[in-house]
Amino acid sequence: MFSSLNRARSLLSLIRYYSSEVLPQLTKDRYPNIKRGNYAVLTQDHLQYFVDLLGRNRVLNDPSDCETYNIDFIKSVRGYSQCVLKPQTTEEVSKILSFCDEHRLAVCPQGGNTGLVGGSVPVFDEVILSTTLMNKIISIDDISGVLVCEAGCILEELEHALGEQGLMMPLDLGAKGSCRIGGNVSTNAGGLRLIRYGNLHGNVLGVEAVKANGQIIDCLSTLKKDNTGYHLKHLFIGSEGTLGVVTKVVIHCPQKPTSLSLAFFGLESFDNILSTFKRAKKELGEILSSCEMLDAQSLNVVKTHLKLKSPIDDYPYYMVIETSGSNEQHDEEKLNRFLEGVMGDGLVMDGTVTNEPGKMRSIWDLRERITEALMYDGYLYKYDISLPIKDFYSLIPKMIERLGSDATRISGYGHIGDGNIHLNISVPKFRQDVLKKIEPYVYELTSQLKGSVSAEHGVGFRKPPYIHYSKSQNSIDLMKDLKKMMDPNNILNPYKVLPF
Ligand SMILES: Cc1cc2nc3c(=O)[nH]c(=O)nc-3n(C[C@H](O)[C@H](O)[C@H](O)COP(=O)(O)OP(=O)(O)OC[C@H]3O[C@@H](n4cnc5c(N)ncnc54)[C@H](O)[C@@H]3O)c2cc1C
Known part of the structure; x- marks a missing residue:
């Protein structure tokens, strides 16, 4: 317990260190080919609505207060939002989204901000909807092993609460001290226990989510078996905040081993x-x-x-x-x-x-x-790839040969049991020419080997141009159709997941 609290603190201090001491370049400048959508710009009237709804303390709009929410964990992207909203209830989330939809304000949902593909922070000035205050455990049933909780619960805190009832979470990951269950569900996070318990599509029994127009979708079933029509919860698992904001989850938890x-x-x-x-x-x-x-x-x-x-x-x-x-x-x-x-x-x-x-x-x-240690190398080009097991380590020697002295360290580690390697390329500072040497080469290789360009971290902001290496055009078109149907004004996490 003591050591994991220390780890969480160290992770937080690293986030603070990078956000205050070494500000990464703004995403809009690093990726100038991405243009801001035709969204409204935040006004005093908008802010006043949010303050009336949430109170002054739950609306951050001082630039220095907003800074950590604008920068991702590995400081690969930085937005410039001047509005962080901290709802406490599903109804507040619903009112925020319905207002943003009506006024064409883009929204970036954020949990613990530990995501590694740039999905959790704004690209431009999107309003940040943080779930940090939606952190109540609603119930734990020690007979069925069913946990019902709000989306902002920290994974490690859930683990401790379940432990007291002889249960545990079916997922575990290095960011457990900071990541939040709504973020885990929205990224379909994998991690260290996936080999035994499978991924969240199997373990999540129910989800409550709010659509872009503010409509609340209650799929909060606590049943293990429920074949009543389309399994809508799966739309929110792994869709990285592009189809709705997850507000509550139901998880089937295994017995804690003795x-x-x-x-x-x-x-x-x-x-x-x-x-x-x-x-x-x-x-x-x-x-x-x-x-x-x-x-x-x-x-x-x-x-x-x-x-x-x-x-x-x-x-x-x-x-x-x-x-x-x-x-x-x-x-x-x-x-x-x-x-x-x-x-x-x-x-x-x-x-x-x-x-x-x-x-x-x-x-x-x-x-x-x-991951935390690699950050001290300087800038990190991080890749999360699934490969057939025999080729698991094959990208590392190829990247070493390709990059030569451009990289200070090229390393690989990961979930061998799931065929998921994390390739890390460290350099003292971000360099566009090094990025061009790595991408799309790394994804081409992955595709040739019949792998996936994202094993567990998702697509976020960094991978939409490469999603076609792992998804057919018809599948991408169907994803676009679903997005249009659920978020016709494209206010939820724009510039993420789907190719621009
Ligand atoms: C040290 C370290 C180790 C890690 N290890 C693993 C690992 O083993 N396996 C793994 O899969 N990942 C791992 N990750 C990546 C990351 O922790 C996971 O992706 C995690 O699930 C993100 O949760 P979060 O609460 O931080 O979400 P965030 O980073 O805040 O958000 C991630 C995405 O989900 C969206 N989102 C967040 N909350 C909601 C919500 N309530 N509703 C809708 N959308 C939402 C965001 O918009 C964003 O697109 C690691 C990260 C770090 C820093």
Whole structure:
């Protein structure tokens, strides 16, 4: 608990550091080909309406108060909105959206602002609708495992509240101390537990959302089975705030495991990672709950910038394998047999296994804090890609060869169990010429390998021009039709997800 609170604080201080000390270039200047839509410009009358509705304290319009809301976590984009609204109820969200729709004010929904594709901040001067004050847990049913809560609940706080009832969230990610469940649902966030519990399309039982015109769509079913017509909730899961603002969610939560162990391995080759993963699936079976990999550069970055310590010697690759279950003796026996096998066969060169909470936290920090550590390198070109498992690591050597001395660090880590790699290219400062060397090349390669240009982070602002590498034209056209039907004035998160 203490260490995760520290992590959340450190994440927040990093956000503050970057937003106040090193302001990124405005998005409109960095991407001059994107033109502002024909939206109204905020006036005193608009502001007065919001103040009358929410009160002065829940309407920010001083530029310095709005600054952190205008910059994304990896400082890749910056808007210049002068209006942050903090509703507390669904009815307030409804009134805000209906007013914005009527007056053609563009809106950018925002949760914890930890998104990594530039979707959570305005591109120009869109009004920011922040869910931070919609943070109540409505109910937890410890028999069915059903959680009902507001969209602004912080993921880690939900985890703690559920833990008291013997339950846990089906998702976990490095940004848990700051990201909010409405943001998680809107991005269909993946993370460290997806291998075991699947993605949010399976775990979200119900959603309440507000459409662009202010209409409230109540799909807040708490039932596991409900085949009454179209499954509308899925429209809001992963649509990144372009079809509606999620205000409440219902999540089916698994039982919290009573036996938990974590292994950290050093390996000599990527092929050995694949063989170890295959063995883990076969020999650990139902107790395998996470399977992650990181390369030497990813470990170096947390050792260098965050002064974290690795429990084993240096190797080219590392794996983090978590098991969780309900019978400690059974789980330990399985894990020990697996360990003896992979070490005896020379797949794993060195490793450590622990079930002590403090030691497990220290190992997870090595993996979960990589993004935070990479920020200290300077500017980060970050890619989140799904690939067929045999090609999982293939982009890294290709990018190293292509970029040569243009990059200070090229690293790869990710959810090997889900075929999802995070490719990171660090440079001291943003450079347009480096960007041109990376994109669209990285997406072309991904497409040739039959991968996806976004595995779990979404499309946001940074990927609409490349969505066609992973979606057919007919599918994109259908997405555009849905958008037109649900948000005819295009006020919700414009310039995001759909190709401009
Ligand atoms: C250190 C770190 C680790 C991460 N690890 C992972 C990981 O393992 N897996 C993963 O999938 N992601 C990961 N992410 C990315 C990010 O945390 C997720 O995308 C997360 O789900 C975003 O939640 P948020 O509340 O911060 O949303 P925001 O960043 O505020 O918003 C994300 C998108 O959702 C929209 N949105 C937010 N709230 C709402 C709402 N209530 N209604 C409608 N639209 C909304 C925004 O407009 C935006 O388009 C990581 C990020 C960091 C910084």
